[in-house]
Amino acid sequence: MWALGRAANPLRSQGCHVGAFRACCTKFIVQSDYIENAVGITEPAELVAGAPLLPKRLYHSPSIHVYLHPGSRSLSSQAGAKSSGDEEELEDGFSELETPASIDSIEESNTGEEIDEELVSGPDLSDIDSVESLAEASQNELDLSDADADAEAEAEAEAGATDEESKKKRFPLDLFRAIMNAPHVGSALDKWVAEGNRLGRSEISVCMINLRKRRMYGRALQISEWLEKNKQIKFVERDYASHLDLIAKVRGLQKAEQYIGKIPESFRGEIIYRTLLANCVVATNVKKAEEVFNKMRDLDFPITTFACNQLLLLYKRFDKKKIADVLLLMEKENAKPTLFTYRLLIDTKGQSNDITGMEQVLETMKAERIEPDIFTQFVLSKHYINAGLNEKAEGVLKEMEGCSLVENRGACRNLLPLYAALGKADDVKRVWKACEPKPQLEECVAAIEAWGKLGKIEEAEAVFEKMCKTWKKLPTKNYTALLRVYADHKLLSKGKDLAKRMADSGCRIGPLTWDGLVKLYVEAGDVEKADSILQKAVQQSSLKPMFNSYMVIMDQYAKRGDVHNAEKMFHRLKLAGYAGRIRQYQTLLQAYVNAKTPAYGFRDRMKADNIFPNKAVAAQLAQVDAFKKTAISDLLD
Template sequence: MWALRRRVSLALRKQGFSIGTSHACCANLELSITYIQDTPSFLESPQSVSYGYLPSKRLYYTTDVLSNFSIDRRSLSSQAGTKSSGEEDDLEDGFSELETPPTAEAIQVSNTNDENEDELISGPEVSDDEEDIEPSQNELELSETESDPNEKRSPRKRDVSALFKAILEFPGLSVHSALDKWVKEGNDLSRAEISLAMLNLRRRRMFGRALQLSEWLEAHKQIEFTERDYASRLDLISKIRGLQKAEKYVEMIPQSFRGEVIYRTLLANCVAANNLKKAEDIFNKMKDLEFPVTSFTCNQLLLLYKRLDKKKIADVLLFMEKENVKPTAFTYKLLIDTKGQSNDIAGMEQVYETMKTEGIEPDITVKAIMAKHYASGGLKEKAEVLLKEMEGGNLKENRWACRTLLPLYAELGQVDEVGRVWKVCVSNPRVEECLAAIEAWGKLNKIEEAEAVFDKMLKTWKRLSSRQYAVLLKVYTNHKMLAKGKDLVKHMADSNCEIGPLIWDALVKLYVETGEVEKADSILQKAAGKNQKKPMFSSYMAIMDQYSRRGDIHNSEKIFYRMRQVGYTARLRQFQSLVQAYINAKAPAYGIWERMKSDNIFPSKALLGQLTQVDPFKKTAVSDLLD
């Protein structure tokens, strides 16, 4: 850890950042401000902080004045396995497959009726730039054992549970009735069968049915619940019904089972929901319960602060060093991506070298992250070197790399290379390869080629999910092809494909891009009014930003209020857009400081500049004369 902090500290000194002598050695990740769509990144702290006189028992994160976040040596949850492969594993005991933390694509959806709780995806609340690293967090899996991050697993046919098939084939969506019938017919209901069925449901994102299965098992006392079973149920409740219901469920769990696995599961869901306050509250609760320090919890904090408050990354690194918590492969991935997002290529390369020095061989995900940042930084040759390394000399033998290579070659504008990689896949494509190809052709403005891949998907698979439709819809959005986008959504409806938050988001952005913000607003309002699923944060922000550019204070405030109504806590990003609406309208913003304070939002340097412009009591040369 010392090597990691030492190697990247020089770059930060050049940025002129200092928060105290004892803290400076690990402030290597304090980054200059970057705005990535919906994710706010704060600038410098309003005051310098010295850690030289902090009590040894407790480390206060005082870089955010409004945060009461604290750590001591007892404050982190259990060790998590670190896996670098994108493939899921069959996990061994009981409900352990349910220990996987929620992904960025699986933010919880509140106020959902049981009959509509199938395959719920609220979409990422993080930026598209973060999707390379965050949607698949098997690296943060909540398993007891830690696997070799460099282990390569061969493709294999996944087992399908007979119970799972029975649940799917039963008329309607009532899992309880399907289970009653299953037991009545004398079928096996062993823990192994239940575990496999639950795994099948989760892999297909059928979280609503998985929750019904868990509820039925507990109600009928078919198995003796363990801490992991309760954690599984907690994770599903959080995904489907929201964090508030999940917290209430924790209170219902027997005290003897309310251990480390329970709280780290809740913490992971808070992080997935980007709920900074709740995550820090859970963290401090774990401290009070004297759980041991682990890399899993530290990685969760790094992930959260990477999205919302990069200043605190250095504090987590310092704490990890003090507690002798070794960085994992996922830790390095987060740090490399953070450096890349701030355009600190030298710092990114230093972290990469430190990772190798520490004996962790960078996998394809790390190389993909670096290649993407090289490409966006104009370092084409460096990106190409990494891409060739990822190919491994024989792309047919390394077929698993194709889905990663396709969008990266497109990022470099290399049409021939995208065609070459796709040729390896086209005779027998996999779903993820098709989605990557559609994205790649879209980036290269090859709309017909993207549509051809989608048509091949329609012919190959009986039914496509809304996520798969959303990829092509995003291509249409990026090219402002409104008519084609509307036709695609109609095709979805005709195919009885569920139209949920991902599609709403794509439609909203499609109408916004074509200048029809009122239509986008209407679509989102109708979607939210159904009270089944929670629209994505980025959907609201796309509309709010457009109103803000117009200087439309009324509608900007309306969107701000509606976001709160559906359950989104206030963020810096929302206030930035709202204040900009007042600036563009050349109107004072009365009470804005008080509103931010009540929401525990501390302004960044950029927002401070905006607030100065809308301060109704600011002094001018004329006002001084009149006073």
């Protein structure tokens, strides 16, 4: 118990006092049985003796349990308004809030047949610290799979199917294929019904799941709208939640909020709001996430571990000082931490280079009889490697491998990048050899990235060619893996040839490809060409480029002290919907610092966007303050 208290020492680099994590987490562990994944407040709250630790809203109130340094903020982004957040993607059945996408669940996955280029199989472990990846890694938390099973059982009962018939028809893909092959979703559904085909929950569920796995949210939304309009099925709360999720993904949070008002009040429950909360976190909208969370409290919905995990996920990225407050709230509401909760805390500790604290959190997790999964082991290994503790990292890798790679095949895609990070080419070769006879797409991507990290371009190319021979059509992700390898090694000519090959193969050119091309030209020193590619992509497509694509270019302008172009990229980031992230402000400030130019009104700009400077940004602001006083300026004045 005391070990966890020490492990939960707050992140001093983020400004937490030593007592913050200790008090709330220590108590946490005693009570936990198992572990799981712009608006402020109306008035300040002050704790007095005998008062509750946390008021109903998410105030920050100093107490003997939680004490943050002056200047730290509560769970609300801004004091002085009304308020109330969550982040997992929804996985349907006709409600899809939790099952991670898996290549194995798709009929054509490993048969050598054509694969849709939008297929996504799960979190990219090479970027496990990103909000999006951790979000995908925790999709099981929404726990709507029971509704899917119930819906399918109901559909089979309606059709009078026997057990044997159910097994044969367990995954009815005919509707999904019809939707995929039709130019218009509505006409395809009209034709499907007109031909007398069955359109029950089982068919809808499978179709929606496969569309979501390919991130084809637009088509999934059209299906949901058609079903609601035609009253083909009787909507329940989870169906409305699924529809809400799709609106948020396709049309944004504002439209999603408006849709809530159209949902019958009897179905406007906790699932609806946690779905909106999840999308606020996906959109990295801290202010709106807190507003939704507080709204859930106002409506007297139970404070679930899922909702708290979403706040942890958000604050892990944007404001680590608030993590202690969320943990205290979980203790107060008896929301038991989950495996995902611990994974977030372990990753947070690792990011702050607190390896001792990270290990103590792990010990506490095990004491609660929760064993680390592959994702958690990956996070541990990555932080050991970053800290130079290679022996400890290798020990975790051996645990991941188990007795046999053949028997523990699922670990291979995670082992490849880790062994590459350790510089162990022989182990990368050994793991890839276990996969090579019947490789999976994700293993191929991991192998390409691993060989690229080791500088073995020919080996990476050989894996790519094997994929081309195994599958008739490759997803975009598999091309961009090799494209990034070429970018890392400044192989501009090879990268351009690969991009042309992608186009010739009929591969859809989207954000992943744009990101690879941008990096390719930036690494080759042609920032203007990279900027031009990104600008053309935005003009020619309705898809949104990745945040990293903008930042790679903006970083280069900042290094040059090119304030004009850095400001231009900053503006384009906001137009693309990437607001509320301190990194873009930090990069823009660096452009002013390098240009030795004062940044007039920059603090006000940040305040208007509800961004508060951390220690590094505060130092930058001091450097570009047009009115700062120095010894010389005082004399001259």
